[in-house]
Amino acid sequence: MQAGHLICMSLGNEKLEKPLRRLRKLLKSPSKNPSVAEIHDLRTRSRRLEAILHALALDEKGAGRRLLKTVAPIRKHAGKVRDMDVLVAITSTLAQEDAAPCLVKLLEHLRAERERFAHKLCKTVRRKQKQARSGLKRCAKLMRRQMAHTKEGAAKSAAWQHQAVADALELSSELAAWPRLATHNLHAYRLEVRQLGYVLQLAEDPSEQFVHMLNETKDAIGEWHDWSVLAGIAQKVLEDTCAARKQVDRIAKQKLRHALVLSKRMRNALRKSGTGQGERRAEPVQI
Numbered sequence: 001m002q003a004g005h006l007i008c009m010s011l012g013n014e015k016l017e018k019p020l021r022r023l024r025k026l027l028k029s030p031s032k033n034p035s036v037a038e039i040h041d042l043r044t045r046s047r048r049l050e051a052i053l054h055a056l057a058l059d060e061k062g063a064g065r066r067l068l069k070t071v072a073p074i075r076k077h078a079g080k081v082r083d084m085d086v087l088v089a090i091t092s093t094l095a096q097e098d099a100a101p102c103l104v105k106l107l108e109h110l111r112a113e114r115e116r117f118a119h120k121l122c123k124t125v126r127r128k129q130k131q132a133r134s135g136l137k138r139c140a141k142l143m144r145r146q147m148a149h150t151k152e153g154a155a156k157s158a159a160w161q162h163q164a165v166a167d168a169l170e171l172s173s174e175l176a177a178w179p180r181l182a183t184h185n186l187h188a189y190r191l192e193v194r195q196l197g198y199v200l201q202l203a204e205d206p207s208e209q210f211v212h213m214l215n216e217t218k219d220a221i222g223e224w225h226d227w228s229v230l231a232g233i234a235q236k237v238l239e240d241t242c243a244a245r246k247q248v249d250r251i252a253k254q255k256l257r258h259a260l261v262l263s264k265r266m267r268n269a270l271r272k273s274g275t276g277q278g279e280r281r282a283e284p285v286q287i
Contacts, residue, residue: 016056016202017140019048024136027074030125034118036085043082046075051198053139055167056160063142067135070128077121084114087230094247102244109237164202171196176270181263183228183256189263190221213269217262224255 023045031038050059050068058064088110094103175192179185197214231252234245 016052016143019045019052020136020140020143023049023071024133024140027125027129027133027136030122030129032122034081034121039078039081039085039118039121043075043078046071046078047194048198048201049136050075051195052202054195055164055199055202057163058139058142063135063138067132067139070132070135073124074121074128074132077117077124080117081114081121083226083229084110084117086226087233088114090226090230094244102238102242106234106237106244109233164199168196168199171199172270175267178267181260181267186221186256186259186263187225190218190225193218193221193266210269213262213266217259217266220255220259220262224252224259227252227255 023042026038026042026045034042049071053059053064053068056064059068088107091103091107091110171192175189175196178189178192181189193214197211197218200211200214227248231245231248234242234248238245
């Protein structure tokens with residue numbers, strides 16, 4: 001895997017405008033009781049919007065900055081609902097046996113929280129809907145105008161490509177230079193990995209091997225984080241003697257070990273590729 005595979009960008013109207021169009025469509029007729037799929041779509045597209053605007057330096061001022069301020073509360077509330085959907089799903093995979101009463105209590109708590117967060121999301125969407133859709137349309141129009149087949153459009157396109165390349169390289173360098181991986185910084189590492197993944201969606205032909213490693217690492221950390229959050233909730237909601245609590249704690253530790261192994265592997269691969277500030281001595285996984 002060479003660093004050059006990360007930075008060959010090919011920006012065009014379709015790659016830039018499509019995420020905006022899809023998010024605008026989602027906000028047109030929001031459901032009063034959004035499904036799991038709708039919540040996931042809303043959260044993902046909001047995050048991708050943020051990544052694109054940041055990669056093109058459109059989040060610093062003007063229409064881009066105003067749009068992000070409008071969409072941010074929607075993304076935040078959608079994230080809380082999505083978190084509950086994920087926790088309900090993984091709780092449902094736990095073995096029943098002696099833990100059945102505990103699992104029922106835990107699931108009831110998670111579903112009640114999901115309903116509460118979904119209600120807040122709907123109120124926020126209704127309040128921000130018009131402004132957000134207008135801002136998305138305005139930014140799409142700006143991109144279309146700047147990417148027009150003119151001399152000025154070509155210059156702007158080149159500038160945006162340069163900015164996207166710089167963003168990808170900066171993120172790659174940060175990931176390569178990341179300090180010793182442990183529970184206190186693993187989730188933050190995932191956020192950087194995810195951001196790099198969004199930026200690389202603008203790439204012309206990124207390395208499939210690297211993209212696979214990126215996604216595998218992001219998902220592994222995400223799974224550990226979900227089980228870790230569930231363990232914290234179970235600790236508050238369930239009794240110490242509940243079998244489900246012990247089961248969740250055990251799985252969270254297993255997910256942590258796996259996430260640390262994959263994260264260290266990816267960081268070392270970035271260092272060897274020359275993306276970071278030179279190679280460093282490999283370090284043991286810390287739990």
